[in-house]
Amino acid sequence: MATAVVAAAYGGPEVLSVVEAEVPPPGPGEVTIEVRAAGVNPIDYKLYSGAFGSSPDNLPVRLGLEVAGVVTEVGPGAAGPAGPLSVGDEVVAYPVPGGYATAVTVPAKAVVPKPTELSWEQASGLLLVGGTAVHAVSVVQVSSGDTVLVHGGSGAVGLLAVQLSLAAGATVVATASERNQALLREVGAVAVTYGPGLLDRVNQAAPAGVDAAIDAVGTDEAIDVSLALVAEQSRIVSIAAFHRADTGIKLIGRGPGADPGTEIRANAWRQLLPLAATGKLTLLPARTYPLAEAAKAHTLLAQGHPNGKLALLPAQ
Known part of the structure; x- marks a missing residue:
């Protein structure tokens, strides 16, 4: 089981709650990641604010689209864009449905190596x-x-x-x-x-x-x-x-x-991660919150000027 953040209704940050969620074992071409940081983006807020519709059929909404973490399980034939993945690999993953969680199982095609020079919170907020x-x-x-x-x-x-x-x-x-x-x-x-x-x-x-x-x-x-x-x-x-x-x-x-721009964005990591690792990209400072305080992070996000990237840290 994992801890995850969901929106049980449409509205503001007050509708967010922390729940227990199953983490399915990885199937062919999938890996399970222990999340060390989850990037917070304006689209996360829009998904439950009603900006993209408010059908009750889509509730509850699992939030989060990008994470940085460590691979803990590997399914058969699991290889990312940079090659085969192994248990213990430090990685960045995007897009990741339900990334506001302590662990997620995701397609390996969304997973790439995390440069050691980047912190978890920096890496989690770069690719989107x-x-x-x-x-x-x-x-x-x-x-x-x-x-x-x-x-x-x-x-x-x-x-x-x-x-x-x-x-x-x-x-x-x-x-x-x-x-x-x-x-x-x-x-x-x-x-x-x-x-x-x-x-x-x-x-x-x-x-x-x-x-x-x-x-x-x-x-x-x-x-x-x-x-x-x-x-x-x-x-x-x-x-x-x-x-x-x-x-x-x-x-x-x-x-x-x-x-x-699906193909361009899917391959953007090849340019972004090396530049960030060598310090050629200055990243906006990350403000972090414990996973359980996702609503606080979204309150700041909804104001429109957080002055830096926001990240949720499941271990806090």
């Missing part, structure tokens, strides 16, 4: 947002010599998109509130404040022009400024502005008409 960032950078074809505008550059997805663009040889201008701009400057971006006058500030920061834009916030301001600056609409991508599909920009993710 990182996959989105890799997808965004790929879609707008960031390359050496480009100037890229990133809206929401200090958020989880935005910060990784900034650093991936810089690693590709681009110059990056990124928006953030004043209190978060020091982090952007630290990683090598030019930081500007969003809000009225943004177009002028970006023009001043990038007098030679902007070649591509990555929107991680979804505001009309972000899209309008991007359209005014970027000559090719196909080099503007948003992970949230689905209401602006008629502008000709690229939309990615789960929204209507968006490109899910």
Whole structure:
């Protein structure tokens, strides 16, 4: 048996509870993982908030999509994208249904090696947002010599998109509130404040022009400024502005008409984990909670600005 977090009803964090759950033995192509940390993401909250529907047939909702932990059992023929898996392997797994738990049995195809340089909480929170960032950078074809505008550059997805663009040889201008701009400057971006006058500030920061834009916030301001600056609409991508599909920009993710980027995201770990292990990706600091305090973590998550990744630690 494992301890797991579920939403027994639709609503806010108050509907979350901790229950006992069966952990099935791994079948062919599966492994069981003892979870050391479970990443917390906005989509976890949306799954029971009613944002994606509220059918009672889907209750209770098991939460969590990414984990880091240790393999404790291996089913026949269990091999991940990096090769065969063995008991004792330290791993990262995504996507993992029901990752808010002390143990999970998952398809081996979702399991990759955890770099020893990363803490459990860091590793548990990288692949979901990182996959989105890799997808965004790929879609707008960031390359050496480009100037890229990133809206929401200090958020989880935005910060990784900034650093991936810089690693590709681009110059990056990124928006953030004043209190978060020091982090952007630290990683090598030019930081500007969003809000009225943004177009002028970006023009001043990038007098030679902007070649591509990555929107991680979804505001009309972000899209309008991007359209005014970027000559090719196909080099503007948003992970949230689905209401602006008629502008000709690229939309990615789960929204209507968006490109899910399944293959790109499934292979994003090959780029993300080595960069993070060598310190070439600065990760947002993780704030941790015991598994039993998932509702507290989600209360902070629902406010929209947790200022760092959140992780649940089953052992606490």
